[in-house]
Amino acid sequence: MTQQTETIDPVSTHVVVGVTLALTILVSAYLLFQVQPLISKFILPWFGGSPAVWTTAMLFFQCLLFFGYSYAHLVSRFLSIRQQTLVHIALVMLAAYLATFVIPGEYFKPTGAESPIWQILLLLGACVGIPYFCLATTGPLIQYWFSHAYPGRSPYRLYSLSNFGSFLGLLSFPYLFEPFFELPQLGNYWTIGFWVFASFCIAAAFQMFQRHSWFSSADHDASSSAEGMQSELPNHWQRVGWVALPALASLTFIATTDRVSHDIAPEPRLWITTLSLYLLTFIICFDHERWYRRRLTAIVCILTILILTGAQDITERLGFEWDPGVTQVRWSHFLAMFLICFMCHGELVRLRPKSREHLTEFYLWMSFGGACGGLFVALVATNLFDEFYEWTLCLLSAIALGTYILASRPTSTLQVIQNKKADQVRRFLFGAGALLAAGVVCFWLDPFQWRQRSSPEFEEAYLHRSRNFYGTVAVKERVHRTDPSQSYRVFYSGQVNHGVQFTHLDKRALPVSYHSRESGVGETLEYAKSKYLEIRVAIVGLGIGTLATYARESDHYDFYEINPEVIQIANQWFDNVPRCKARTQETILGDARLKLEQAPEDVQYDVIVLDAFSGGSVPIHLLTTEAFEIYHRHLKQNGFIVINITNRYLNLYPVVRRQAEHLGMRFRNKFQSGEPGRLIRSNHYFIMTDDPEYLSSFPSINPRYFDDNGNLIREVDPNISHVPLWTDHFSSINPIEIRN
Incomplete structure (x- = not known):
C-alpha cells in the first residue's frame, strides 16, 4: 500500500x-x-x-x-x-x-x-x-x-x-x-x-x-482531525429549520409565479424569471456567509412587503390615481419574493451542518421542505382555498421570520433558540411590531374581503367564490340603493372582470361590458345575422354567456369552455345561456383548441369568437400560428374570426395582425370607449374576414382617448412592426407589454 x-x-x-x-x-x-x-x-x-x-x-x-x-x-x-x-x-x-x-x-x-x-x-x-x-x-x-x-x-x-x-x-x-x-x-x-x-x-x-x-x-488523518473539530450533532430545532425555511422560500416562489402568471400571462419567461431569482438567492447565500446581513435583510424585507401591499391604497387615499402597469406589477412582486427567499436561505446557511456525515441528510431535509411548498400549492391550496391566500400567508410568514431575526441576540440562530434569558421587553416590542405589520398587510390585501367597499350608490356582496386547477372565480352582486334597475352582477376570473349582467328583468337581456352592440363583436354578429337567415357561431370562452343574447331561433351556438366552474356559474348565477334562443346550442367542456382540432372537418362556422383574453391573463396557446390554422380550417368562406384583444397589460393587436397576414386574410379593428352609465367597458376587437362588403361598411377604429369634456386627446396606432409571428415553439410578451 x-x-x-x-x-x-x-x-x-x-x-x-x-x-x-x-x-x-x-x-x-x-x-x-x-x-x-x-x-x-x-x-x-x-x-x-x-x-x-x-x-x-x-x-x-x-x-x-x-x-x-x-x-x-x-x-x-x-x-x-x-x-x-x-x-x-x-x-x-x-x-x-x-x-x-x-x-x-x-x-x-x-x-x-x-x-x-x-x-x-x-x-x-x-x-x-x-x-x-x-x-x-x-x-x-x-x-x-x-x-x-x-x-x-x-x-x-x-x-x-x-x-x-x-x-x-x-x-x-x-x-x-x-x-x-x-x-x-x-x-x-x-x-x-x-x-x-x-x-x-x-x-x-x-x-x-x-x-x-x-x-x-x-x-484519513486530516479528515478525522477536521471532523473532530467540527463535529456538531444536529438537534431537532436545526432539522425543523432545514425543512421550514426552504418550505417558506419554495412556497413564496411558487405563489409569486402563480399570482403574476394569472394576472398577466402564463408565459415561460415569467416562470424563468422567478425561478432564476430563487436560484440566485441560493448562489449568493451558499457562496459565503458574508453576503447575508441578517438584520439589514430582515428590515428591508419587512418594509418592502408593507410598501408592496399598501402602495395603491395609500396613493388612492392621498388623492392620486396610480394604476400599476405590467412592469411595476411584475418587479414589485419579484423584489418581495427575492428578499423573502434570500432571508430564508441566509438563515438556512447559518443552520447547515459542519460535518460531512450530515451533509446528505441536510440536503434531504432541505429538498423535502422545497417539495412541501409545491405540494401545498398544488394539492392543498388549490382544493381548499377559494383565493390565492398562500400569497398572503407567505408575506405574513416573512414578517414573522424577519421580526424573529430582529428580536434575536446577535448570535447564531441555534443559540437564540436555546437561550432562556432573552430580553423579554425587546421580544414584547418586536412581537407587537410584528402583529401590527401583519395587521396592516391583512388590512391592505384584505384576503377575505372583510373591508366594506360598498359605494354610496351600491351595496356589494359576494354570491360565490371558488378555485380549481384553472384559477379563481367569483360572482359579486351590486344592489343599487335607490334604483333597482341599475343593480347588476359581476363575474370575476382572478382579479379581472369577465362579464356583467343587469339583474332587473327589463335590462337582463342587454349585452353590456365588453359585448355591447356597438362593439366589434356586436357589429360583426349583427352583420352576419342581417346577411344570413341562420348562422353557426363558435364562442371560445363562455364567461357569463353574454354573446348568447345575440342568438336567433334559427342560429346554432357552440360555447367552448375549459373551466367547469365557469359553466356552473353561467347557468346558476346568470341566465344568458339558459335563455339563449338558438335552435341548437352546446356547451363543450375542454380546451377549445384541442376540441376544434378533434372536431370533424364538416364542422364549419360563420363566426368564431375568441373571448378568452380580455383583462389580464392570456392563454398564449390560443394565439399561435398552429391555433389559427385550426380556426381557419373550421371557418366558412367569408366567415369571421373575432378576437377580443382588450387587455390592461398587453397590446395583442400586432400578435393577431401577424396571424391574419400569415393566413392571407384581410382585417379590421374596432375600439369602443367605456360608458359607465350603461355598464359598457372600454373594449378593443380585431376581426379577420375576407368579406369585402363588411370591411367597406365597418372601417377600423384605433384606440382613442378623450378628456372630461369629450374632446379627443389622441388616437393610438396599436401596431408594433417588430413583433414576430407567434408559434407554439416561440412566443414572447416582452415586445407587447403596455408600460404605464
Missing part, C-alpha cells in the same frame, strides 16, 4: 478529481433547470395554457429532486465509496438511454377528459422522470465525494456552483436557444448535453473508485 501511494502524485490527482467533480456538478445543474422550461412550454398547449401547468410541473420537479436527494443520502449512508460509484454508473447509463425520449410524442396528448394534474405528472414521469432523477442525485452525491477527496474543505461552494449552473441553464433557454431553435431541436440538443454529463459523471465515479484507497489512506 505504501509503495502504491508513493507512485501517485497527490497534487495532480487532487486537481484532476476536483476539476472532474466540478464539471460534473455544473453540467448536471445546467441540464436540470434547462429541461424544466423546455418540457413545460412544450406541453402548455395540451392543457389549456393554464399557469397551473407550470405549478404542477414544479411540483413534479421538486418531488423528484427530493427523491434524488433521498437516493444520495441512502447510498452515502449504507454503501462504501466503491459501491456508490458502481451503483451510480448503472443509473447514469440507464438515464442516458432514456434521455433520448425527453420530448413527448403525440400519443401523450390528452383527450380533454383526464384530470390535468395527474395527467401532467404521469406525462412528465414517463418522458423525463429517470433522467431528471439522475441529475437530481448528482449535486449531493458529488459533494459527498468531494468531502472525501478534500477533507477539511467546505463542499458548499460546489452547491453554489451547482446553483450557478442552474441559473445559466434557465437564462440561456429564453435568450440563447428559444428564439432560434424549435422545441424538438432543443430536446435533441438537451439529449446530447445529457450524454456529455454522463461522460463526466462516469469519469468522476471511475476516478473515485480507482483512487478511493489513496484518498482513504492519505486523507
Whole structure:
C-alpha cells in the first residue's frame, strides 16, 4: 500500500478529481433547470395554457429532486465509496438511454377528459422522470465525494456552483436557444448535453473508485482531525429549520409565479424569471456567509412587503390615481419574493451542518421542505382555498421570520433558540411590531374581503367564490340603493372582470361590458345575422354567456369552455345561456383548441369568437400560428374570426395582425370607449374576414382617448412592426407589454 501511494502524485490527482467533480456538478445543474422550461412550454398547449401547468410541473420537479436527494443520502449512508460509484454508473447509463425520449410524442396528448394534474405528472414521469432523477442525485452525491477527496474543505461552494449552473441553464433557454431553435431541436440538443454529463459523471465515479484507497489512506488523518473539530450533532430545532425555511422560500416562489402568471400571462419567461431569482438567492447565500446581513435583510424585507401591499391604497387615499402597469406589477412582486427567499436561505446557511456525515441528510431535509411548498400549492391550496391566500400567508410568514431575526441576540440562530434569558421587553416590542405589520398587510390585501367597499350608490356582496386547477372565480352582486334597475352582477376570473349582467328583468337581456352592440363583436354578429337567415357561431370562452343574447331561433351556438366552474356559474348565477334562443346550442367542456382540432372537418362556422383574453391573463396557446390554422380550417368562406384583444397589460393587436397576414386574410379593428352609465367597458376587437362588403361598411377604429369634456386627446396606432409571428415553439410578451 505504501509503495502504491508513493507512485501517485497527490497534487495532480487532487486537481484532476476536483476539476472532474466540478464539471460534473455544473453540467448536471445546467441540464436540470434547462429541461424544466423546455418540457413545460412544450406541453402548455395540451392543457389549456393554464399557469397551473407550470405549478404542477414544479411540483413534479421538486418531488423528484427530493427523491434524488433521498437516493444520495441512502447510498452515502449504507454503501462504501466503491459501491456508490458502481451503483451510480448503472443509473447514469440507464438515464442516458432514456434521455433520448425527453420530448413527448403525440400519443401523450390528452383527450380533454383526464384530470390535468395527474395527467401532467404521469406525462412528465414517463418522458423525463429517470433522467431528471439522475441529475437530481448528482449535486449531493458529488459533494459527498468531494468531502472525501478534500477533507477539511467546505463542499458548499460546489452547491453554489451547482446553483450557478442552474441559473445559466434557465437564462440561456429564453435568450440563447428559444428564439432560434424549435422545441424538438432543443430536446435533441438537451439529449446530447445529457450524454456529455454522463461522460463526466462516469469519469468522476471511475476516478473515485480507482483512487478511493489513496484518498482513504492519505486523507484519513486530516479528515478525522477536521471532523473532530467540527463535529456538531444536529438537534431537532436545526432539522425543523432545514425543512421550514426552504418550505417558506419554495412556497413564496411558487405563489409569486402563480399570482403574476394569472394576472398577466402564463408565459415561460415569467416562470424563468422567478425561478432564476430563487436560484440566485441560493448562489449568493451558499457562496459565503458574508453576503447575508441578517438584520439589514430582515428590515428591508419587512418594509418592502408593507410598501408592496399598501402602495395603491395609500396613493388612492392621498388623492392620486396610480394604476400599476405590467412592469411595476411584475418587479414589485419579484423584489418581495427575492428578499423573502434570500432571508430564508441566509438563515438556512447559518443552520447547515459542519460535518460531512450530515451533509446528505441536510440536503434531504432541505429538498423535502422545497417539495412541501409545491405540494401545498398544488394539492392543498388549490382544493381548499377559494383565493390565492398562500400569497398572503407567505408575506405574513416573512414578517414573522424577519421580526424573529430582529428580536434575536446577535448570535447564531441555534443559540437564540436555546437561550432562556432573552430580553423579554425587546421580544414584547418586536412581537407587537410584528402583529401590527401583519395587521396592516391583512388590512391592505384584505384576503377575505372583510373591508366594506360598498359605494354610496351600491351595496356589494359576494354570491360565490371558488378555485380549481384553472384559477379563481367569483360572482359579486351590486344592489343599487335607490334604483333597482341599475343593480347588476359581476363575474370575476382572478382579479379581472369577465362579464356583467343587469339583474332587473327589463335590462337582463342587454349585452353590456365588453359585448355591447356597438362593439366589434356586436357589429360583426349583427352583420352576419342581417346577411344570413341562420348562422353557426363558435364562442371560445363562455364567461357569463353574454354573446348568447345575440342568438336567433334559427342560429346554432357552440360555447367552448375549459373551466367547469365557469359553466356552473353561467347557468346558476346568470341566465344568458339558459335563455339563449338558438335552435341548437352546446356547451363543450375542454380546451377549445384541442376540441376544434378533434372536431370533424364538416364542422364549419360563420363566426368564431375568441373571448378568452380580455383583462389580464392570456392563454398564449390560443394565439399561435398552429391555433389559427385550426380556426381557419373550421371557418366558412367569408366567415369571421373575432378576437377580443382588450387587455390592461398587453397590446395583442400586432400578435393577431401577424396571424391574419400569415393566413392571407384581410382585417379590421374596432375600439369602443367605456360608458359607465350603461355598464359598457372600454373594449378593443380585431376581426379577420375576407368579406369585402363588411370591411367597406365597418372601417377600423384605433384606440382613442378623450378628456372630461369629450374632446379627443389622441388616437393610438396599436401596431408594433417588430413583433414576430407567434408559434407554439416561440412566443414572447416582452415586445407587447403596455408600460404605464
